[in-house]
Amino acid sequence: MQVTTLSFDNLHQHGALFANLLRARHRTFIDGAGWDLPQADGMEFDQYDTPASRWVAVHERGEILAGVRLTPTTHRCGIYSYMIRDAQAGLLPSIPRDLLSFPAPVSSTVWESSRVFVSDSVPAADRMRVQMQLIHEMVISARTLGAVTLLGIIPEHSWRLARRVGLDCVAAGPVMDTGGLRSVCVTISMQTKLH
Template sequence: MTIECITVSTLHNFRGNPLAEQFQLRYRSLIERQSWDVPYVNCMEYDQYDNPATVYFVWREYGKVKGVARLYPTTRPYMLKEVFPHLVSYEPLPSEPNIWEGSRFCLDKDLAPVQRKRVIQELVIAYLEYCLLHGITSIVGLMVPAYWKSVFINNGCPISWLGEYSVAGDGKKIRAGKLIINKEVLNSAKNKAGIFDNVLSFGEEHVMLQCS
């Protein structure tokens, strides 16, 4: 069980091109399946928050990307602040080095249900491990309520809401939320998943870092 933590500057530490493949997975998930109106090129989905500041979390099986998520600092212009500020009404929009935005949580549609759940759990744990290693105390973002529940809440990560429900352009309900990061939440997520080793990998030139 390994989640590859990739940035533009560390891509050389990984075999193949998982960065390009995660853009391709996002294209299949968001544009082909969900008909999102977002930019793409050569069957790769991207937006303005894909740049050298972005941190990607990639789950691969036999070299093929099957799951992805990303983090982005709120000290730069970010999605929730620029595109969906109306979703945040309970507290000010953050712009702090210890608060990052999570987004683009996508999975391959052909994953079996048991494996799908496992990939979700490992990606969530990778988020938590990375944040604890880098002094990040919370993640903000927006999701369909059912996804908040299946991805985070059901996996030991309580969410506090940042505002009321709204409706996206595709007619689905969405809501902004915040996940507080600490060792207790990481332990809760690992206990739920039955995972007790670290999942995060920074590539061939790095060793697995300890977070517990």
């Protein structure tokens, strides 16, 4: 199993890995969850997949096992900034505006974590190991980028699991329905050590 953090600067070094990540997102979020998201050629993408973002991919022999996108809260692309802030501003009607219990921050030390997934093809016996690899690389990448805090939307009970594996993860808003899933905004401190 390998873990790679992709950026527009290094995509050329990793062959089809980025396209495969977007295809895995399509299988997870469009085919699996039934979300109405932009797509082309079997790949899911949106306005937050810009050169400012980074993508962490857990992969094995070209197959994507898990992934996450990291986006700086300081970035803007047209009218968009990052998903949680844009939802709070009413730009994303599919996400409740009251998702966060404080104004969405804009700071070089706060990055957003989004499009987190583990592929359905990962056997149950391997899921925890794959999740741990994803979390570990996400933390390393976020710290390298200068993040002190990550802000994200995760399934309702996942923040408790994150705490069990050493992440300082705290619910930061109400439980909400996001496309048929019960989710919650969380803050994740990059200051703690992972088990």
